[in-house]
Amino acid sequence: SIASKQYRTAFHFQPPQNWLNDPNVVYQQNQIGPMIYNGIYHLFYQYNPYSAKWGNITWGHSISTDLINWTPLDLALRPSEPFDLQGCWSGSATILPGNKPVILYTGISESGHNVQNIALPKNISDPFLLEWVKPPYNPVMVAEGVKPTQFRDPSTCWLGKDGLWRTTVGAEDFEKKAKALLYRSKDFVKWTRAEQPLFSTNSSSMIECIDFFPVSAKRKRGLDGSTIESEEVKHVLKMGVFDNSHDYYLIGKYLEELDEFIPENVVEDDHRMWLRYDYGSFYASKTFFDAEKRRRVLWAWSNESDTISDDIVKGWAGVQTVPRTIWLDENGKQLVQWPVRELESLRMEKVELKDVEVSKGGLIEIKGVKASQADIEVEFELPELKKAELMYHDWKLDNAQMACDQMCASVPGSIGPFGLLVLASHDLEEHTAIFFRVFKTSTGHAVLMCSDQRKSSLWPELYKPAFGGFVSTDIKEGKISLRSLIDHSVVESFGAGGRTCITARVYPKLLLTGDAHIYVFNNGSETVKIKKLKAWEMAKARIN
Ligand code: DQQ
Known part of the structure; x- marks a missing residue:
């Protein structure tokens, strides 16, 4: 039957059972504590602990030292507070100076609104980062001028020359225009929305799981997310187009002074002209910078092709694509991807x-x-x-x-x-x-x-x-x-x-x-x- 173990994967990431969707963050943590000599990769993912269909969304958590073999840990985030009672949706992690990881994620509040929250490791010297706490000052961002149910998935943060942290959040305004809203913060607690979004488009109602990162125009190696503007650096803005569940990206220049992203070679505001990482079953992707190996690594959720009732019979649904190294092609016009070595x-x-x-x-x-x-x-x-x-x-x-x-x-x-x-x-x-x-x-x-x-x-x-x-x-x-x-x-x-x-x-x-x-x-x-x-x-x- 369709429930056969033969359909489970041998080298694609999946939880032992139930529903998986978006990869949330993966980041490599370097040598926290004297016991660890190899970096540990953390993979968080959207997970329903109770069923093989989407719902009751929490953050599943697994760790690895090689991106291939994974050890499961307890859930990192689960609904518990008024600001996330209906779900802990997608987000990202950022490592602050002093090797302090922070998670920014979307909570679905008691009233069903999308709000952005912070979670911090309970014990920073725990190399597995098992427990995460949600400070009482949450939420740190609420919808302003956009639909409160279409405002989510904060990106990994980057640091500007002015010492302010920035993140971008996908949203839909009341004119059905999609926006990559920009927020800035000095202390990671108080966030202020910039007047101008980083990018906006009429060609999708909503954009999800935005990823924004620099790529080197000269070398294959990856760059840290906070790498500042230079001749040799271009930026990639990746957006999940809600209307068709495909991930698209644009390559361009990030003008730091204006905090604006200017895509190259785009004449029409039409997402069908944008680039795609993958033309198949591939969505809600996210990259992270692997500082130890100096590469940027891409993950994505690959959705099922069977029915929901088949998934219930199988007891599982959704896998992650293999992690892929990505870099800018020699021609500067597209990205190239290859499974990690x-x-x-x-x-x-x-x-x-x-x-x-x-x-x-x-x-x-x-x-x-x-x-x-x-x-x-x-x-x-x-x-x-x-x-x-x-x-x-x-x-x-x-x-x-x-x-x-x-x-x-x-x-x-x-x-x-x-x-x-x-x-x-x-x-x-x-x-x-x-x-x-x-x-x-x-x-x-x-x-x-x-x-x-x-x-x-x-x-x-x-x-x-x-x-x-x-x-x-x-x-x-x-x-x-x-x-x-x-x-x-x-x-x-x-x-x-x-x-x-x-x-x-x-x-x-x-x-x-x-x-x-x-x-x-x-x-x-x-x-x-x-x-x-x-x-x-x-x-x-x-x-x-
Ligand atoms: N999945 C999450 C949302 C995101 C969507 C909910 C994309 O945060 O927008 O599970 O697949």
Whole structure:
């Protein structure tokens, strides 16, 4: 049945049971107390302790030293006071000077309003930060000039040159305009709303789980959130668009003097023109700066594709994506993501292929690894690009998904569709197809990446879309890579070194019989070459 343990993940974070959604904060705490030599990562997440559906929201808490294996701790926050009686919703942590962590979170008050609260560790020398106290001066922010039920998810705070802390909170005003409100504070207790929001838009009613952080324009390494303006620094503003539950981001300049974010290359106020971290099941993401490893790490909630009643039967719902390092692409125009290196510690048996041609209709099985728990990296070499089919549609805005919908893996093309069939039964009755297709356009070439779930399962009533995104890569070099992490009910894919990512949730029936296979396929008229392929069976991480 759908309640089979086979659908639980081996290396994606999930609690032992019940409902999970947004990652709240993860931060690395350096050497508090003499007993600890490695930093400890803390992951907090939205959690319903009583059921596998959303409700009774608390903060679950787990810790790790490697971002892969996790130990569960008691709930960090649960509703207890008039300012959070109806729920402890999303927020973030900030580390104040002296290595003092503070949580800012949204409480749903007795009267159902969204208010912002503070929580502090009860005992700062407890390395596990087990207990959190809510000072009596809460709430520290209440809605002013915005809907009191649409005002939430304070971001990690950053410190300005003027010595004031800042945070941004998503809100919807009475004209249905979304705002990234800006608040400032000297002491973290008294917060004052700035006249001007950090950013505002007419293209969504509400924006959730805002993340705002600097990225280096020169190097891959991450920057601390309070890094000040300079030639070499750009800022990223990430917003969860409430109307369609997708995370979008903009790259631009943060003008500290004006406390305003000015996005680059944005001509219209239309969220469909914004960038996406992931074109699949991926929402409410949050980054944190890992000071020890000098990287910025991204987490996100990957929602279910089965029904709520299935979730109740299963007793669980929701996973976190694997933690991903993110940095600004060399072209300065988008971010690039790659699973943290620690994930590679789970790689076991390996299978390798080199220089294998896959001609029209070709299907090559990758044998020798457990196909339900694997990490696959392939590098494809392409035929001459002049063979590419013409893109006769006017694919604009966010219609890559539509393109994948119309041109699935079984619709033959010229260069592509080629890629992987994963969680595939021997007769291919069930499979998830992750693939590329190259087009000729009036200005050059376009590369489409799809993750098509429509044939992923024979179970009824699942959400089985074909997700898609365009890939911005220099295809003229004649190469493209694909990495897919297969973890029972998760398929998380990274195209062109992490330039386009797609996470899918699937429930193939074949997992119940063990009939899982991995294939490389080509359905284009032109032969593509597997330059290199490596597939590893993954060990099971110790998660909660
Ligand atoms: N989830 C939280 C909210 C947030 C939403 C509630 C986003 O704070 O806006 O569980 O998924």
